[in-house]
Amino acid sequence: MNIAVFASGRGTNFAAIIRAVKKGKIKASLALLVCDNPKAGAISRAKRADIKVALVKREDFSSKNDFQAKILQHLAENNIDLIVLAGFMRILSPELVQKYQGRILNIHPALLPSFKGAQGIKDAFDYGVKVTGVTMHFVDEKTDHGPIILQEAVNIEEDDTLESLEAKIHKLEHRLYPEAIRLYTEGKLKIIDRKVRISPLEKIL
Ligand code: GAR
Numbered sequence: 001m002n003i004a005v006f007a008s009g010r011g012t013n014f015a016a017i018i019r020a021v022k023k024g025k026i027k028a029s030l031a032l033l034v035c036d037n038p039k040a041g042a043i044s045r046a047k048r049a050d051i052k053v054a055l056v057k058r059e060d061f062s063s064k065n066d067f068q069a070k071i072l073q074h075l076a077e078n079n080i081d082l083i084v085l086a087g088f089m090r091i092l093s094p095e096l097v098q099k100y101q102g103r104i105l106n107i108h109p110a111l112l113p114s115f116k117g118a119q120g121i122k123d124a125f126d127y128g129v130k131v132t133g134v135t136m137h138f139v140d141e142k143t144d145h146g147p148i149i150l151q152e153a154v155n156i157e158e159d160d161t162l163e164s165l166e167a168k169i170h171k172l173e174h175r176l177y178p179e180a181i182r183l184y185t186e187g188k189l190k191i192i193d194r195k196v197r198i199s200p201l202e203k204i205l
Pocket residue numbers: 007008009010011012013014086087088107108109116117118119120144173
């Protein structure tokens with residue numbers, strides 16, 4: 001199975017996925033990094049791990065459609081089976097989502113459907129909730145929306161700062177993302193009536 005990771009930033013989730021593939025926890029090939037930001041840390045991580053990079057900058061295209069058509073071309077050329085969004089800060093076009101329906105995973109740093117958007121950790125912290133967490137889900141046509149695969153909670157303690165909360169969330173993300181990809185690649189996830197069923201004999205790590 002060929003995986004394309006989409007990232008726009010630091011790429012720490014990407015790094016966790018690379019580690020899981022190297023250790024053999026995920027039996028698939030990281031065939032491509034799709035990145036829209038030439039300064040993204042994810043690019044150097046890909047180069048160090050010998051993973052092909054498709055740098056596709058939005059400003060190089062006159063329309064969003066052309067931009068995403070280029071991404072679709074890279075996906076086709078590299079025979080991509082699964083798309084993994086790891087901090088890709090652009091909304092995918094309906095065509096792309098439709099073409100890879102049920103084959104796009106996303107991570108969100110809050111317990112969806114709460115605190116959607118680009119700053120889920122800060123929004124939860126500023127709101128003052130006592131519990132937040134991480135969500136792994138399939139992507140559908142709406143943003144930060146789609147059948148939920150895994151969720152885990154993180155308590156916000158009295159002495160937590162935004163920075164300490166971010167550290168807790170990221171640590172959890174780096175465990176949940178490889179686990180969700182493993183379940184997917186082993187065929188353990190089924191979507192029934194918009195809900196994800198995990199193979200009943202499966203023990204979640
Ligand atoms: C992660 O915290 C991820 O949950 C978030 O972007 C960050 C990327 O970090 N994604 C979203 O907020 C999606 N709505 P990374 O580049 O270090 O992996």
